[in-house]
Amino acid sequence: MNYEKKLADLNIQLPTLAKSNLPFANGVIVDNLLYLSGQTPMVDGEMKYLGTVGSTISIEEAEEAARICTLNLLAVMKEMLGNLERVKRVVKMNGYVASLPDFTEQPRVINAASNLLNDIFGEDKPHARAALGVASLPGGTSVEIEMVVEITA
Secondary structure: OOHHHHHHHOOOOOOOOOOOOOOOOOEEEEOOEEEEEEEOOEEOOEEOOEOOEOOOEOHHHHHHHHHHHHHHHHHHHHHHHOOHHHEEEEEEEEEEEEEOOOOOOHHHHHHHHHHHHHHHHOOOOOOEEEEEEEOOOHHHEOEEEEEEEEEOO
16 A cells, blocks of 8 residues: 555645654654654644533544644655655554643543545454543643554564
């Protein structure tokens, strides 16, 4: 499957990643697994969708934040691998949603990321997943997503 063509067919352009001064890597390759650090809905160096889902951020806004996180993860994959053709499958995704204690729609928010991955990589290779509610996230963002990806040598 040509994933670059699939992105073009879906009218998706991956973002350009800003250089980071953080004391950790965006991803680490161990054997045939790519462990991706959490990505937030950062767009052109600006954090989008700041707040708490179910309070100051709507579910629809949080779903868009999850899609942006996923696009940022795909951009990291492409940067680290040279292209997306080395991706065999997304093995595991953890999605974190800043939400109030009585908010229970975290899976719906993270479904936006899962659906995007399925559109690109195919539903025949589903990933394992967790969708977790947390009190807060870095920088006050509403969503953060991390992944483990199986790759070819």
